[in-house]
Amino acid sequence: MAKILTVFGATGNQGGSVVRAVLEHPILSKSYKIRAVTRDPTKPNAKALSDKGAEVVKADLSDKASVVQAVKGSHAVFGVTNFWENPPSKQREYTQGKHIADASKETGVEHLIWSTLPHASTLTGGKLSGVTHFDSKAEVAEYIEQQGIPATFYLPACFMSNITGSLQKTGAGYSLNYPFTPTTVIPCIDVVADTGKFVAAALANPSAFIGKKILGVTGWYTPNDIKAAFEEATGKQLEYNEISVETFRSFLPDFMAEELGENFLLIKDYQYYGPGTEKKIGESLKVLQEVGESPTGLKEFFSQAKLP
Numbered sequence: 245m246a247k248i249l250t251v252f253g254a255t256g257n258q259g260g261s262v263v264r265a266v267l268e269h270p271i272l273s274k275s276y277k278i279r280a281v282t283r284d285p286t287k288p289n290a291k292a293l294s295d296k297g298a299e300v301v302k303a304d305l306s307d308k309a310s311v312v313q314a315v316k317g318s319h320a321v322f323g324v325t326n327f328w329e330n331p332p333s334k335q336r337e338y339t340q341g342k343h344i345a346d347a348s349k350e351t352g353v354e355h356l357i358w359s360t361l362p363h364a365s366t367l368t369g370g371k372l373s374g375v376t377h378f379d380s381k382a383e384v385a386e387y388i389e390q391q392g393i394p395a396t397f398y399l400p401a402c403f404m405s406n407i408t409g410s411l412q413k414t415g416a417g418y419s420l421n422y423p424f425t426p427t428t429v430i431p432c433i434d435v436v437a438d439t440g441k442f443v444a445a446a447l448a449n450p451s452a453f454i455g456k457k458i459l460g461v462t463g464w465y466t467p468n469d470i471k472a473a474f475e476e477a478t479g480k481q482l483e484y485n486e487i488s489v490e491t492f493r494s495f496l497p498d499f500m501a502e503e504l505g506e507n508f509l510l511i512k513d514y515q516y517y518g519p520g521t522e523k524k525i526g527e528s529l530k531v532l533q534e535v536g537e538s539p540t541g542l543k544e545f546f547s548q549a550k551l552p
Contacts, residue, residue, distance in 0.1 A: 246277040247319035249447070252305070252344060254280030254298070255289035258324045258359055258400065258439045265440025267296055269535070272447055281314045305340035308347065315347040320450075322443055323348075324359040325384075327377035332499060334376040341384030349393050355450050356395040357443055360385040364510050367518050374506040396446045396453040400439060401431035401461035401516065404545045407470060411552050417481030418474075418551070423489045423508050426468045431461040431516050434540035438462055441537040442528075448535055458531055462539030464522045470542065477546035 249266060253259030263280060266272045278298040282290045285300045294300045303314040305325060315321055323344040327337045341358070348356045363382035364375035373379075388395045411418045424430070433439070442460050446453040465473070467484045474482045489509060493501040515521050532539055 246275060248279050248317055249276040249320045249322070250279040250281060250315050250318040251322045252281045252303075252314075253324040253326070254278075254293055254300075255282050255287065256324070256326070257403070257405075257435045259322060260289075261436050261438070261440035262322045262443045263293060263296075263298060263440070265444045266447065267298075269444050269448075272444055276320070276447070279314070279318065305343055306336065308343045311343045312347040312350060315344075315353060316351050318348075318351065318353050320355040320357065320447060321348050321353050322357045322359070325381065327380060328500075332377070332503070334380040337377070337380040338383055341381065342387055345384060345388045345391060345393060349391055354394055355447070355454060356388065356393050357398055357446055358385055358388055358395055359398050359400065359439075361399055362510075362517055364506070364514075368510065368514055372506045372510055372514075374502050375510055376503060378507070378510070394450075394454045396450075396455075397457045398439075398442055398446070399457060399459050399517065400435055401433040401459070402511065403435045404432050404540075404542065405435065405549070407432075408546075408549045408551060411482075413552060414481075414483065417483070419483040419485060420467065420470065421485045421487045421492070421495070422467060423487055423492045423505075424467055424512055425486055426484060427466045428512050429464045429466055429515065429522055430470075430511055431459075431464050431522070432542065433460050433462050434545045437540040437545075438532075438537075441532050441535065441539075444537070445531045445535045459517060459521065459524060459528050461517075461525060461528050462532075463542060464525060465542055473542040474546050477543045478551070480551075 251259045280293045280298040280300045281303045290300050303310040325337045325340045360381040361378040364378040365373045471482045489505050493505040
């Protein structure tokens with residue numbers, strides 16, 4: 245009998261990727277039945293999941309009782325939260341993540357896969373204490389460990405889609421303006437295409453991944469690399485401009501300016517995951533290889549991306 249995999253955020257980027265990866269996997273598709281959790285099962289994206297064979301259930305992450313009900317009977321759970329819901333809130337995200345953790349423990353879930361991020365405040369010795377959408381997820385991860393919940397911690401890199409979202413049209417093509425030198429290394433992932441591949445690896449071999457972290461990065465790229473890949477993939481010109489953090493913040497809405505300004509300093513000065521983690525790319529790629537998957541490269545992403 246197939247075991248239940250409950251996927252939170254099933255209509256979003258990460259959760260949707262997990263659903264697709266499991267449904268398309270020759271073994272996992274037979275060993276797991278997908279339970280897709282959404283706040284509104286009547287939306288087209290939710291109905292599309294139902295058409296693919298997923299059980300679609302309604303739950304609100306801020307309502308613990310509904311989370312417990314969604315998780316009940318599950319063998320495995322993929323948990324993800326959205327800090328940027330209106331209004332952004334570290335406390336709300338922590339509470340929602342804690343609800344997933346508590347529900348998993350109370351219902352006897354055997355494998356929780358938690359989408360988290362590095363604790364920026366700790367990583368930087370308190371120098372960057374404003375990257376709260378990192379810290380909130382990391383503090384949930386700490387809570388999960390404290391509770392002794394069998395879990396894998398998945399840490400996605402910078403979304404490639406955020407690069408295309410940052411492009412500005414120019415007369416000759418596009419420009420990209422970041423507070424990075426042209427040779428700053430940036431960890432990246434096509435979150436839609438590749439999140440599910442990493443999670444599938446953890447589901448396929450839980451004993452190897454429970455208690456472990458998976459760095460969800462498929463490549464480290466400099467702005468120079470981004471420019472070259474973009475131009476080769478699209479045939480369009482991309483001008484890269486290094487700007488100050490202050491100028492970068494001025495482009496952003498007030499509610500995210502300070503947060504993302506520090507976020508970019510975390511990438512520039514601490515390599516996102518911490519100094520030296522660029523050298524661990526082989527470990528991430530090996531995770532994909534173990535399930536017969538390959539990473540989506542930047543050029544491949546740009547060739548399929550919708551440009552502004």
